[in-house]
Amino acid sequence: MNRRITNKLATIVFVLCAAIMSITLVYLLGYILTSGLSYVDMDFLTSNSSSFQEGGGIKNQLWNSFYILVVTMIFSVPLGVLGGIYLAEYAKPGKLTNVIRTSVEVLSSLPSIVVGMFGLLVFVQYAGLGYSIIAGALALTVFNLPIIVRVTEDSLRAIPVKQKNASLALGITHWHTVKTVLVPAAFPGILTGVLLSAGRVFGEAAALLFTAGLSTRNLDFGTWDPFDSTSPLNPFRSAETLSVHIWKVNSQGIMPDLDAIANGSAAVLIIFVLIFNVTARVIGNMIFNKITGSK
């Protein structure tokens, strides 16, 4: 009966592992949401941040986070999707394809602080963009590109080859087939991946410290001329994002309510990241059910 006892013991150990993990993770989310949300109200979301007084908000940081996210996606989605199409449809097994695959792997495993340093050197200094939204978005493109490439390639490979052949048999060229048959069929999968990566980009801070900068001007939400220095749309102004704000408040802040600001910002950040993730999951499941015909 010895092995029965060992088996019971082992089961207890595994349950314990899972319990430790679940409790930690639930505690994490619960802590951030409960300690942060009490501070989040309309006033917090819609007022300017303050550097030393009490009662600062996160209006500009929140806007900057979304703006950088959008600009990053404008750069990285077309480039990543086209790169993924190349790998799935055009690349022939060989040295060049290996080099591309290795590049994607290298880019995806780079520490984000290294991407930030590269951005500082190339985009901020050499290209003369300074600390700006555009430099930040370019750095985040480097960081986001490999994810989009992978998602696109996987989604394209999941399409049944008969669907492609049907199009080719009608005399449609390969490129036209890619555009009109394959990409539309892979679109839901790509969308899921893009939303997941949006959650990551939204929360990224290390790559932005040296590229988008640590400060932001009080924006005038009445000026929509992109070249005005107080315009929210100006891509050449330095822009502190929400996650960078959390870091800065915590490590350099001197305002009396810095805990509340940091916790409140973290709660808002987490909520948006969760929205991106859950939406991606819901869309992914809907497509899965549609394709497999289950339910």
Place this chain on the structure above:
Amino acid sequence: MSKAQNNEAVTHRLLKKNRSSAKRNERTGKIIVFTSAAIIIAATIAITLFLGYKGLKTFFVFDIDIWNFLTSTTWDGTSESGAFSFIFGSFAVTFLAALFAAPIGIGSAIFMTEIAKKWGQKVLQPVIEILVGIPSVVYGLIGVTVIVPLIRNHIGGLGFSLLAGMIVVGVMILPTITSISADAIKAIPIDIKDAAYGLGATRWQTIYKVIIPAALPSLMTAIVFGMARAFGEALAIQMVIGNVKGLPDSITDQAATLTSIITLDMPHTTYGSVHNSLLWSLGLILLVMSYVFIIIIRVVSSRRKI
């Protein structure tokens, strides 16, 4: 010829037939996608070259002895500076974090896939995958507000310590390790599990003698992935480790890592100074290590049996 092969052959023939008709359209498409692929290669090469150039400048332009740089523990921004304390800090945090995250992560993965399958895969796995996406500053913030005071009040020291860094990073890589491990265990063919159960093995015997050996290369890959993430993590560690520029005496002592020093010092150095150049060398170490992790992952996963 199998059905799949047949379909492939059909694709090939159809492609060939088309080649004569709309050549120009086809060529434009090819150029567009190839350019994108080329940009990805160019970005990788540019990062390697620029970091290599800036990082090696320390040794070739400022004439700093490489050996001294790697072994000295004084860091004052002069040409006598060495990075050993930070290299030590980075490795210490990475290994200690993996030491507690790997067993718990793999244990949870086994729980999800072998013990409570329904609940594990319907509830636990989606939640864990969502947690992989939680930003690292949030982990750092929790470290500062919860873990640092906990260590200060119950274990001793200032709280900002190697231990705090290790816990924060360990918790951070836990979902990563669990999620990759769970996928690896799920990929094991059900036949070999059934064979073990059919021979009268208990669940533990099946896990220990069949599942773990079969999934071992993939489980190792999961751990290395987690370690790579831990090694490159910057802000979460920087917020809790204390950033003291010397070797720590104990696990509750303050320390610093490569990433935390770059984060902290980069904004305060002048472009082109020795101090600035030293930071680029630290960045180069991070880059080299991320290549090393890729090589380890390749070697480990090439041993995959299933």
